[in-house]
Amino acid sequence: MSKLPEEHKFIDLSDYGRFIAKRIALAFKNTSVTPVQVTYMFVISGLIAVFAMIKGFYAVAGFFLILKSILDAADGELARIKETPSYTGRYLDSISDLLLNALIIGVIALLTQTSIWYAILAFLCIQLQGTLYNYYYVILRTKLSGDTTSRIIEKGIPEALPGESQRTVTILYKVYRVLYGGFDQFIYTCDPKARHGAIMDNWFMTVLSTFGLGFQLLLIAVFLALGLINYIIPFFIGYTILIPILIITRNLLFKE
Numbered sequence: 001m002s003k004l005p006e007e008h009k010f011i012d013l014s015d016y017g018r019f020i021a022k023r024i025a026l027a028f029k030n031t032s033v034t035p036v037q038v039t040y041m042f043v044i045s046g047l048i049a050v051f052a053m054i055k056g057f058y059a060v061a062g063f064f065l066i067l068k069s070i071l072d073a074a075d076g077e078l079a080r081i082k083e084t085p086s087y088t089g090r091y092l093d094s095i096s097d098l099l100l101n102a103l104i105i106g107v108i109a110l111l112t113q114t115s116i117w118y119a120i121l122a123f124l125c126i127q128l129q130g131t132l133y134n135y136y137y138v139i140l141r142t143k144l145s146g147d148t149t150s151r152i153i154e155k156g157i158p159e160a161l162p163g164e165s166q167r168t169v170t171i172l173y174k175v176y177r178v179l180y181g182g183f184d185q186f187i188y189t190c191d192p193k194a195r196h197g198a199i200m201d202n203w204f205m206t207v208l209s210t211f212g213l214g215f216q217l218l219l220i221a222v223f224l225a226l227g228l229i230n231y232i233i234p235f236f237i238g239y240t241i242l243i244p245i246l247i248i249t250r251n252l253l254f255k256e
Contacts, residue, residue, distance in 0.1 A: 005144055010202035014133070014212020017070035018077075024070070025077035035079040035089045039096060042071035046100040050107050058229065062221030065104075069214040072097070086164045091172035097213055098179050101126055104220065105233070112230045122233040125240040129211035131183040132243055136208055136250070139195050154184060191247045198254040208246060 004010075012018075028038070049064035075093060079085050102123055109119030157173050160166040200208075209215060216236070223232045 004141060008140070008144055008199070008202065010205040010209070012212065013206065013209040014069075014214035014216070014218075015073060015209070016214060016218065017066070018073055020070050021073035021077050024074040025081050028078055029081050033078070035075040035082070035084065035086070036092060038071055038075035038078055039089060039093050042068045042075065043096050043100065045071055046096075046104070050100075050103055053104075053107050053111065053224070058224035058227065062224045065217045065221045065224075068100070069217045072214070084163055086161050087158050087169045088160075088164045088172060091169070091176045095172065095175055095179060097130075098127065101213075108220075108229060108232050112233070114233050118233055118237070122236045125236050126216060127183050128186065128243060129236075129240060130213050130216065131180070131187045132246065133208050133211040135184070135187050135191075136194060136200060137205070139197075140200060140205065142195075143199055153188065154180070190243075191250065193256070194250060196256050197250065198256065200250065200254050204246075204249065204253070211242070 024038075045064050045068040049061045049068060052058070052061035052064060072093070075089060079089055105119055105123045105126065108114070109116065109122075154173075154176065157170050160169045219235070220232055223229060223235070
């Protein structure tokens with residue numbers, strides 16, 4: 001099941017690994033491997049990337065960051081192929097992403113002797129960029145009757161879907177709210193009318209997709225491969241200037 005109707009599919013620069021992700025999901029289709037287990041695989045890939053950075057193997061680290069991004073897409077693909085969507089997978093995926101982002105930025109700051117305050121600022125910037133992308137993307141999917149496991153406003157414990165534990169969903173939801181609640185509320189406060197606006201054009205979503213986690217990891221991988229690790233944190237801090245620009249653009253071009 002595709003996330004969007006054909007006419008509204010845009011070039012998602014953060015989703016470059018979708019083709020490979022689909023092949024991985026198809027390989028697991030008739031096996032006992034679950035989407036959550038694929039999520040564990042991307043966590044392991046991310047941890048290997050961090051270890052490789054610490055050891056100075058930057059090109060290897062870049063490879064595993066890209067692999068992490070591909071596996072991050074594969075767990076959702078497998079859930080759709082097996083028709084087993086779950087809030088467990090949705091929240092576990094997001095929680096894992098945030099913790100890995102914090103670890104990646106922390107290690108980069110350590111290796112480049114960057115101030116802890118700049119590292120925290122870069123982490124916050126990366127999360128806000130990703131939150132804006134997810135906010136607008138979920139709005140688009142909701143308007144077009146796409147996936148429903150991601151909600152525009154994550155408030156209220158959702159009812160567990162068939163095959164998953166309500167207790168697990170409740171615990172993961174509460175952890176998600178602690179980690180993401182501030183970011184979600186900040187972006188929502190910046191553009192509360194977005195959910196009532198017109199459907200956003202494909203070109204706008206393509207530009208917005210540069211805020212997606214997949215593209216962020218790709219950029220980090222490129223910086224690492226080119227020996228430009230010192231520029232990663234400053235870049236993501238500076239790139240955040242696009243957040244107000246994109247919000248203003250949406251309000252001007254895609255009103256109610």
